Amino acid sequence: MDKKKLQKSRMWKYFVEAATEIIEEEGARAVTIRKVADRAGYNSATIYNYFDEFSHLLFFASMRLMKEYTVEVTRRMNDKTCALDQYMTAWECFCEYSFQQPDIFHSVFIRDLGDNPDHLLEKYYEFYPSDLVDVPEEIRMSLLEQNVVKRGNPILKRAVEQGSLDLEKIESLNEVTILIWQGMLMNFLNNRIDATPEEAASRTMFYVKEIIDRLKS
Incomplete structure (x- = not known):
């Protein structure tokens, strides 16, 4: 995997893992873009560089x-x-x-x-x-x-x-x-x-x- 793809993969996982942690702590209904971004250490807009829909992020986190x-x-x-x-x-x-x-x-x-x-x-x-x-x-x-x-x-x-x-x-x-x-x-x-x-x-x-x-x- 080249460096660009590796970086994208890491960022993708940062957000998924952040959303997963929120689900574990507060439940799936408590997950928001802002909460995920804050926990991952990025701004909310960055998340949409990696996920087409908020529902996709929630889907991946739930799968975890x-x-x-x-x-x-x-x-x-x-x-x-x-x-x-x-x-x-x-x-x-x-x-x-x-x-x-x-x-x-x-x-x-x-x-x-x-x-x-x-x-x-x-x-x-x-x-x-x-x-x-x-x-x-x-x-x-x-x-x-x-x-x-x-x-x-x-x-x-x-x-x-x-x-x-x-x-x-x-x-x-x-x-x-x-x-x-x-x-x-x-x-x-x-x-x-x-x-x-x-x-x-x-x-x-x-x-x-x-x-x-x-x-x-």
């Missing part, structure tokens, strides 16, 4: 706090051989962690990422490649998919190959399960449901399992 989830979902899915079981297991882990850290998961999977949301995950893992160490290729494909509606597709395509799911049902299964989770998470974040994180995760998984059972072969 998802390492435990990515490690755990990989571990659990590796214990399954049936693709549909892997899909169910992935959802169980996703619900468990997302309702424990709703603002983090909202920043990564729901928040408006502006006009240029593509390839953000690839860029993140380019700067933090160690976060993907030992992740199997099939799971890696799901983790690298920016569009949350498509994240389960590699696993569901294998479920079709194994005969546990019809090809024409992939899109419906993937989309409906995502919509269930998004609705529950938004209600949870906005205090529209009276539930603990564990209860919200359990209720979401009840509906996800219902959909999977109805659509599987």
Whole structure:
């Protein structure tokens, strides 16, 4: 890496790490451009030399706090051989962690990422490649998919190959399960449901399992 790219990489990480520290100390909703700039030791305008949108900075900082989830979902899915079981297991882990850290998961999977949301995950893992160490290729494909509606597709395509799911049902299964989770998470974040994180995760998984059972072969 040449000096210019190395300097840019360092600056990029300064801001991401500053935002990550604020999230850890005060929560994701407390992050502002001014706070990040002050903590990193630069003025606010400098940040926009490295991030097209504030939401991108928040996305990358939130990803720094998802390492435990990515490690755990990989571990659990590796214990399954049936693709549909892997899909169910992935959802169980996703619900468990997302309702424990709703603002983090909202920043990564729901928040408006502006006009240029593509390839953000690839860029993140380019700067933090160690976060993907030992992740199997099939799971890696799901983790690298920016569009949350498509994240389960590699696993569901294998479920079709194994005969546990019809090809024409992939899109419906993937989309409906995502919509269930998004609705529950938004209600949870906005205090529209009276539930603990564990209860919200359990209720979401009840509906996800219902959909999977109805659509599987």
